[in-house]
Amino acid sequence: MExxxxxxxxxxxxxxxxxxxxILAALAGLYAERSGVVxxxxxxxxxxAAFAAATVAAVTxxxxxxxxAGITFAVALAMIHAYACVTHKGDQVVSGMAINILVAGLGPTLALAWFRQGGQTPRVEGGARFHPWSWPGAEAVADIPVIGPIYFEIIxxxxxxVYIAVLCVPLTAWVIYKTRFGLRLRAVGESPEAVDTAGISVDWMRYQALIVTGILCGIGGTYLSIAQNAGFLRNMSAGQGFIALAALIFGKWRPWPTMFACFLFAFTDAVQTRLQGVDIPGIGIIPVQFIQAxxxxxxxxxxxxxxxxxxAPRASGIPYIKER
Amino acid sequence: MIALAPPTQVPRWVTHVLVPVTNLLVAFVIAGIIIAAIGEDPFKAMKLLVLGAFGASDLIGFTLYYTTNFIFTGLAVAIAFHCGLFNIGGEGQAYVGGLGVGLVGLAFSGWPAPIVILIAIAASMAFGAAWAFIPGYLQAKRGSHVVITTIMFNFLAAAMITYLLVEVLIQPGQQAPQSREFDANAWLPFMHDVLRGIGINMGQSSLNLSFVIALIAAFLVWVFIWHTRWGYEIRTVGANQAAAVYAGISPSRNIILAMLISGGLAGMVGINEIIGVHHRLILDFPAGFGFVGIAVALMGRNHPLGIFFAALLFGMLYQGGSELSFDIPTITRDLVVVIQGLVILFSGAMEHVFRPHIIAAYIRIVGGRAVGAAAE
Known part of the structure; x- marks a missing residue:
């Protein structure tokens, strides 16, 4: 039991x-898709962002x-997306894929040229890395049954x-549902004509949404390279952006359900790490490749x-073209 | 507002050649800037790249060997595009297609060569198609977005084949996760051997008969898309699903059909790689070829002829790029991936950015019959 x-x-x-x-990436996607940009x-x-954060942290x-740096770079990428898809009405999925492939090549290329370590950044240590926060009294209560471990390990x-990501969920729910910006954001994703008629710029709303998307992705990427890990590795995002997108759909583009969807995916991942090499009665050892999948x-x-x-938000994926 | 192109009354070479070439040039100029930014000479790099791709007959062979893969994956992406689908699962479909080829190569030892090879080709298409069928079915019947499901199927294919190679198909007594070598009857002849048979000398390279198969596939895709009823139906669904329904065309049936053909074409990469070059099943042989197909299809405007030239360009980039990295160690295959991303960005997502300007410039310079359109 213990x-x-x-x-x-x-x-x-x-x-x-x-x-x-x-969570950070899924909320980032939420702002974009709620504004009508896939x-x-x-x-x-x-x-x-992982690359930019690790590079700047390693140097400075x-x-x-x-x-x-992570936030700046992610916002810049979001602005490329906005320029192609909002200003020039390009295909949003194609633009997204272009950015994915571009970054997958650019990170290792620049890292190799600057650090000569086979496309990685040097390990970041000490002040160049974000470290876990220990809460007051965590060590002291760790031995108390039940409450101790919960406080020590989970809280x-x-x-x-980690705290920022969880706090971003109520914040996003508030912004989306309770503020004027949120109302306009939802409107521009459902019915851009109406927003346009009301004298609000559809394109500017979508640009703003994508700036928020960039900021949140920037934080998420920074976490990957200089908090969770100690440096940038090739393809270190490993499909998490796509899983976040799936979580967003599973959460039906709403903040709280999306967070729980992210928890579900993360839970699967946490369990798979524990299942590796474990002999399950009646099944035996599941091959590691299946568990990872x-x-x-x-x-x-x-x-x-x-x-x-x-x-999905009704206008999601459709460029808004003002009548001539 | 320049988003809406003026009605195009300019000659076709302007929209079909000048515009794509300009988009491509912009991508290369930015790639050149990146090369300069990492402290290398872009012009020297360009020269080494072209020499590395076309400087000798064996180098041309390697260029065409890569081209073969990109024709297959480019056609695969294009046929899905015609149906309005974005199949980014070419990577996984190629991997599973190669698995089919590998299983045939292992199972049909001792059979006559033409029969084994024909079965292997059929297997590459069947396995690739099967891997694309599930995302296609889920898109058609359940509305699960094909972009996300095909990406997931790339990861699943990699997991499945790693498992099979590590645990099941591994050559007994070997450490490396790869199958045993096939018997020589399952090998697709190398081009330099074929050409020597008719008295032409060509340096040894990986180029094999798959190149011919790729050209035939490109021709058949052209016939299929523009000269058959099925192709017409697929294009109709891609252009306007609602209109297709009114015309009595079933979108879900055509979505599944387009994904099956798309997956089958991607799977044919397995012919080139597995019975053409490696002669055994190995890990990670698709090496990003499926993703290159996206750039190839966009650049080639989803037309088989355009795809051939775009595939040739990327064949040059891959082959020239690997030669280049011997001379300039800081420039690796990753830079080719950067160029790939830039090409997708400028030929695909930003294709409308320069187009109106080019057309307007053409009209301003040449004038004539399109003046009415330009006055808008």
Whole structure:
């Protein structure tokens, strides 16, 4: 029983850590799609921000400058997307894919030229990295049964970004549902003609939404390279941008359900790490490749059947062209 | 507002040649700037790249060997585009197609060569098509977005084949996760051997008969898309689903059909790689070829002839790029990926950016019959 409880606490702890980039990227996608812009470049923005953050942190030895660089680069990528798709009405999916591929090549190319370490950045240590926060009294209460481990493992001892990601959920819900900006954002994704008629610029609304998308992806990517890991690695985003997109659809473009969808994917990932090499009674040892494929298979299964009817924002993916 | 192109009364070479070439040039200029930014000489790099791709007969062979893969994946992406689908699962479909080829190569030891090769070709198409069928079916019947499902199927294909190679198909007594070598009867002849048979000398390269198969596939795709009823139906669904329904054309049936053909074409990469070059099943042989197909299809404007030239260009970039990295170690295959991304950006997403300006410039310079359109 004791052992089982410990396992649950550790899985919950891992779920929180893994879900952080997913939540940030999914919320980033939420702003874009609610404004009517499909963004499959969440993956590229995570990876690009991870690269920019690790590079600047490695050179300046400042994690905060790294964060600033990550956000700046992700916003710049979002602005390329906006320029192609909002200003010039280009195909949003094609533009997203272009950014994904561009970043996948650009990161290793620049890293190799600047650091000569085979397309990685040097390891970042100390002040160049964001470290977990230990909450007051965490060490002291760790030995108290039940409450101790919960406080020590799940509530305390995470990176700043983990708390930011979770706090971004109510913040996003408030912005989307309670503010004038949110109302306009939702309107521009459902019925851009109406927004245009009201004298509000559709294009400017979408630009603003994509700036927010860039900021959130920038934070998520920074977490990947200089908080969760200690440097930039080739393809380190590993499909998380796409899983975030699936979580967004599974959460039906709403902040809270999207967060729980991210938790579900992160939980699958946390469980798969624990399942590796474990002999399950009646089944035996599941090959590691199958376990690693779990989150991807889950994505397909959820998209295929258990979402219910997922209705995207009506104008999502359609360029808005003012009548001539 | 320049988003809406003026009615095009300019000659076709302006819209079909000048505009794509300009988009391409912009992509290359930016790539050149990146090369300069990492401290290398872009003109020297360009020269080494072209020499590395076309400087000798064996180098041309390697260029055409890469071209073969890109024709297959470019056609695969294009046929899905014609149906309004964005198949970014070419990578996984090629991988699974190669698995089909590999299984045939392993199972049909000792059979006559033409029969084994024909079965292997059929297997590459069947396996690739099967891998694309599920995302196609889910898109058609359940509305699951094909972009996300095909990406997931890329990851799933990689997991499945890694498992098969590590645990099942691995050559006994070997450490490396790869199958045993096939018997020579399952090998597709190399082009330099074929050409020597008719008295032409060509340096040894990976180029094999798959190149001819790719050209035939390109021709058949052209016939299929523009000269058959099925092709017409697929294009109708791609252009306007609602109109297709009114015309009695079933969108879901055509979505599935387009994905099957798309997957089958991507799977044919397995012919070139597995029985053409490696003669055994190995890990990670698609090496990004599926993603290059996106750039190739966009650049080639989804037309087989355009795809051939775009595939040739990327064949040159891949072959020339690997020669280049011997001379300039800071420039690797990753830079080709950057160029690929830039080409998709400028030929695909930003295709409308320069087009009106080019057309307007043409009209201003040449004047004549299109003046009415330009006055808008």
């Amino acid at each position: 052992e089982f409880f410990t396992m649950i606490v550790l899985i919950a702890d891992a779920t929180l850590r893994v879900s952080t980039p997913l 963004d499959i470049a969440l993956e590229g923005k995570l990876l690009g 030895h400042s994690a905060w400058l790294g964060l600033a 305390s001892g995470h990176n700043m970004f 779990l989150p991807f298979a889950l994505t397909v299964i959820l998209l295929a059947g258990f979402v219910g009817k997922a209705v």
